[in-house]
Amino acid sequence: MTAFSRLRNYGVLALMACLLLTGCKPKDNAASGTTHATSADGGPPKVAIIISTLNNPWFVVLANTARDRAKELGYDATVFDSQNDPAKESANFDNALASGYKAILLNPTDAKGSVANVRRAKATGVPVFCIDREIDAIDAATSQILSDSYSGCVVLGQYFVKQVGEQGSYVELLGLVGDNNTWNRSKGFHSVVDRYPGLKMVAQQSADFDRAKALEVLEPILQAHPDINAVFCGNDAMAMGAYQALLAAGKADTVKVFGFDGADDVVKLIAEGKIAATGMQFPKLMARTAAEDADKYIKGERNFPQKNPVGVELVTTDNVSKFGDYGRKADTQ
């Protein structure tokens, strides 16, 4: 046998070994109860914060709060931006798992698509704590700290009917269609508004939770339906885009805009009477809870609720003075 053919045979054997190992389950550190006081290089243990997008101030607050709280607890925290792209999220998981991160705080890009990433982390013993958005599995993440979007939008829907009345027409701007929050918000809102037959939805389109896209989507709708009374937006970034479109069309004073998130710019516009209402989601509370839960897990705690819903509060011109900085002023949520 020549040296070349021997080398080739070794290569084939190595390839076969790789294929066989593909299905093997690595040691589950979580199951063995291993705790990690330091990272492999002797520095502080690392926590990854993987966020669906940083192209929205609300998610920047979520990411920065989680990072800052993790640092306060003694971790080396890094934020990864998935840019609303499940493929980028998967690459961020690859990076975090290969680099020895001890926990992942995840704001998923897709309820179904992100499950595989979370399972991959779990299989390697790295706990995942979902923040704000859920994944469609109850046996993958260690815990999911979630906004109660449905209940928040039920209350928002009731306020919508009070403000707009039982007769009128409106537009709904949806968020990302693959995100459960999009539908929980929409269904919560419609569970109320659809009970009033005089309220007609003339258009329902996705603007991907994006301000610029909301502006782009609403402009032609306003040309087709110039007499609408209100716009219900699945988040505050889209509410800002909708308000901008209405301002450009000269309709900002007559069409009521409703958002959801509790973003600072929208809270300020509610105080000025320019936006009707939003739902305060408390991103700082969720991010801090996720970081603290990760810390508890690393220190040995294993008892976490699979889903930990965080209540949403209605913010209107009547109570806006109580809110600011992404929470209630009094308790700094």
Added chain:
Amino acid sequence: MNDSRWKFWLPRAGCLLGVIVVFWWAPPFHIVDLKGAQQAQPAFDAVAFVDNFWSEQLGKSLDRATDAVVLIKAIHADSRAAREKYGRSAGLGSDYYFFMSGEGRVVSVGAHEIAISLEPDGSSTDVILETGNIFGNAVRDGTGLLNVSDFADSQDFNAVSAEINRRIEEQVLPNLRPKAVVGAIVHFAGCAEIADEGTDLHPLLVVPVSATVR
């Protein structure tokens, strides 16, 4: 076939056979038809779920509801202690719920509510039973019988709430509204959501899950 050919092909054929056996025994992946996979996961049936919940869980737990007189006295004495003792909350929200039952006299009837006094002389309005459109999650979250962590997709959990509310509107309220005239005695069980303690504790706004009038 000469020896050198045997020496060449035999190990390769053995390796190939080995790979085939290993992959047959433990395939590294499965190819599943997407349509078939979607059909394999049947959509959540909120109506069937609530059928079972209504008859097997809720109906059998009404005797666990807090006595309304005891609850209201506790709220008057110390609302924080009453919340801790009798209230339920889900997750980190500030809202909480009471699950209660009691009997009282109708003191007024509105388009969407019936006011009840628990005092024998009907001197106070202690409870308001909602009789209009039922919104929100007071019953789903107030009884303590359902847990969001049991639902992979929270949309299913929310569909349960909508179906419970629909059932109350169809099965509970039609028996209550026509008979509940001023002075009638109503025996009720239901849930109250407390979102704002300044307005929601006095009187308690209750979504009824059971009501009989005499």
